[in-house]
Amino acid sequence: MATMYYESDVDKSSLEGKTIAIIGYGSQGHAHALNLRESGHNVIVAQRPDSANGRLAQEHGWQLHSVSEAAAKAQIIQILLPDQVQAKVYKEDIAPNLQDNDVLMFAHGFNIHFNQILPPKNVDVIMVAPKGPGHLVRSEYEKGAGVANLIAIYQDHSGNAKKLALAYAHGIGGTRAGVIETTFKEETETDLFGEQAVLCGGASELVRAGFQTMVDAGYQPEIAYFEVLHELKLIVDLFYQGGLSYMNYSVSDTAEYGGHTRGPRVVNETSRQAMREIMEEIQNGSFAREWLCENLVNQPVLRKMRERDHDSQLETVGRKLRKMMPFVNPKEV
Ligand code: NAD
Numbered sequence: 001m002a003t004m005y006y007e008s009d010v011d012k013s014s015l016e017g018k019t020i021a022i023i024g025y026g027s028q029g030h031a032h033a034l035n036l037r038e039s040g041h042n043v044i045v046a047q048r049p050d051s052a053n054g055r056l057a058q059e060h061g062w063q064l065h066s067v068s069e070a071a072a073k074a075q076i077i078q079i080l081l082p083d084q085v086q087a088k089v090y091k092e093d094i095a096p097n098l099q100d101n102d103v104l105m106f107a108h109g110f111n112i113h114f115n116q117i118l119p120p121k122n123v124d125v126i127m128v129a130p131k132g133p134g135h136l137v138r139s140e141y142e143k144g145a146g147v148a149n150l151i152a153i154y155q156d157h158s159g160n161a162k163k164l165a166l167a168y169a170h171g172i173g174g175t176r177a178g179v180i181e182t183t184f185k186e187e188t189e190t191d192l193f194g195e196q197a198v199l200c201g202g203a204s205e206l207v208r209a210g211f212q213t214m215v216d217a218g219y220q221p222e223i224a225y226f227e228v229l230h231e232l233k234l235i236v237d238l239f240y241q242g243g244l245s246y247m248n249y250s251v252s253d254t255a256e257y258g259g260h261t262r263g264p265r266v267v268n269e270t271s272r273q274a275m276r277e278i279m280e281e282i283q284n285g286s287f288a289r290e291w292l293c294e295n296l297v298n299q300p301v302l303r304k305m306r307e308r309d310h311d312s313q314l315e316t317v318g319r320k321l322r323k324m325m326p327f328v329n330p331k332e333v
């Protein structure tokens with residue numbers, strides 16, 4: 001079993017007298033900055049002022065710094081930029097401003113694990129990664145709750161790295177929910193696998209395939225939408241509350257029997273083999289190379305995929321139906 005850390009395991013003194021720079025005021029950045037400030041820490045923010053997030057940060061009362069200024073001023077530097085831009089910003093603006101005994105921090109292990117950022121030996125390198133989206137890290141903290149965190153130590157120059165990680169996790173509310181220690185390797189590989197095979201990739205493709213099968217069979221697209229996309233949330237909420245057994249307990253016996261016997265025909269040995277191959281591409285670095293190259297050429301594949309989804313029948317029907325359901329809090333991109 002993993003060792004869990006909670007409020008009573010924290011030595012808050014390890015952040016005393018230190019300045020924490022939050023680099024990037026996006027999904028994670030705004031939540032870390034605000035939570036740490038309200039936990040009584042000394043925080044500064046780096047974010048371009050001429051951006052939506054820059055304006056938001058100013059509304060939240062931050063005086064904005066450039067990345068190099070913030071890196072120079074702070075002893076703890078938490079990099080919360082998109083993963084694909086971190087290495088460039090690190091080389092140009094952070095590395096030249098690192099001082100002896102500084103602490104370099106991440107919320108995802110990608111750039112350290114795949115050697116895109118090669119930190120010097122005289123700093124600590126640690127990760128505090130909330131297992132949830134940034135807006136929840138903020139809203140749970142405001143409620144007096146928290147989102148669970150993973151912590152990892154890549155380099156412990158000070159001998160104090162774990163205490164620092166726990167104190168930081170405490171500052172963003174993570175120790176209220178629980179903190180688990182991992183490694184940069186485990187966090188990076190499991191995070192990539194989960195999002196590719198199950199969460200973002202697998203679940204979306206299952207919805208697309210189910211929708212298309214129903215429409216091709218002549219059923220109304222609106223019914224297909226409700227059946228495979230809208231209702232998926234209700235099922236996942238049952239997983240979340242009580243696991244697979246509680247979902248099966250709540251649905252009809254017909255649904256339970258049909259699911260048990262038909263599900264494995266859809267996610268079958270071919271799918272499991274595909275999962276193992278996806279895992280292998282993550283572990284051997286070929287996914288990382290592909291994604292970094294995609295970014296060097298301005299994301300042509302990603303842009304095509306977004307267009308394809310935006311104009312698809314599933315998305316077009318969904319946009320129309322969601323407009324009639326204000327209670328789902330519809331969003332458009
Ligand atoms: P984001 O895209 O929401 O925010 C990034 C911020 O960086 C934005 O404010 C953007 O304006 C700024 N930025 C972008 N390019 C820049 C550049 N070249 N120079 C300076 N600033 C720039 O990012 P995010 O989703 O919060 O992700 C940050 C880190 O947190 C990543 O390592 C990610 O893997 C990790 N993480 C994210 C989540 C999540 O819920 N989104 C969850 C866990 C971990």
Ligand code: MG
Binds near residue numbers: 191
């Ligand atoms: Mg993730």
